[in-house]
Amino acid sequence: MIGRLNHVAIAVPDLAAAIAQYRDALGAEVGAPQDEPDHGVTVVFINLPNTKIELLHPLGEASPIAGFLEKNPSGGIHHVCYEVEDITAARDRLTASGARVLGDGAPKIGAHGKPVLFLHPKDFNGCLIELEEV
Ligand SMILES: CC[C@H](C(=O)O)C(=O)SCCNC(=O)CCNC(=O)[C@H](O)C(C)(C)COP(=O)(O)OP(=O)(O)OC[C@H]1O[C@@H](n2cnc3c(N)ncnc32)[C@H](O)[C@@H]1OP(=O)(O)O
Numbered sequence: 001m002i003g004r005l006n007h008v009a010i011a012v013p014d015l016a017a018a019i020a021q022y023r024d025a026l027g028a029e030v031g032a033p034q035d036e037p038d039h040g041v042t043v044v045f046i047n048l049p050n051t052k053i054e055l056l057h058p059l060g061e062a063s064p065i066a067g068f069l070e071k072n073p074s075g076g077i078h079h080v081c082y083e084v085e086d087i088t089a090a091r092d093r094l095t096a097s098g099a100r101v102l103g104d105g106a107p108k109i110g111a112h113g114k115p116v117l118f119l120h121p122k123d124f125n126g127c128l129i130e131l132e133e134v
């Protein structure tokens with residue numbers, strides 16, 4: 001069911017500093033910041049030869065990553081995103097297995113303009129999983 005690793009997301013307390021680090025110290029190809037108000041984050045994608053890094057910074061008062069940054073003030077790996085061919089079939093299979101899909105269960109459009117869902121970290125070894133339909 002899950003396919004390619006689409007991205008690894010890192011929550012950062014200082015987006016400008018993280019952009020400069022990846023661009024200058026690590027010599028990476030860094031995209032432009034994208035505000036995603038529907039998700040409560042600003043994202044920046046870093047394109048790697050085999051996947052992407054997604055830098056995340058809170059946007060607005062009710063950001064779902066605010067709690068994470070309070071607990072991890074220096075930032076940290078926030079989630080991994082796997083690609084799936086059919087996100088509703090994946091959701092139904094996962095809920096049937098007892099996994100918790102976050103939110104109301106309806107896929108939302110993510111940063112790539114594709115439907116995404118999130119699975120509770122407590123059901124997957126403490127790892128927040130995002131699924132993106134490709
Ligand atoms: C623009 C879309 C973009 C894309 O790629 O397309 C994105 O990726 S958007 C990314 C931001 N959106 C989300 O993360 C949505 C899903 N996340 C959530 O709903 C919350 O972050 C949630 C429910 C996972 C955690 O929320 P919160 O921290 O407020 O809740 P708790 O403090 O109650 O946490 C419960 C429990 O889980 C642990 N936790 C929280 N976040 C993570 C995490 N990222 N990885 C692993 N574990 C996490 C937290 O420490 C609590 O554990 P406990 O042992 O009970 O203390």
Ligand SMILES: [Co+2]
Nearest residue numbers: 009054081130
């Ligand atoms: Co993501």
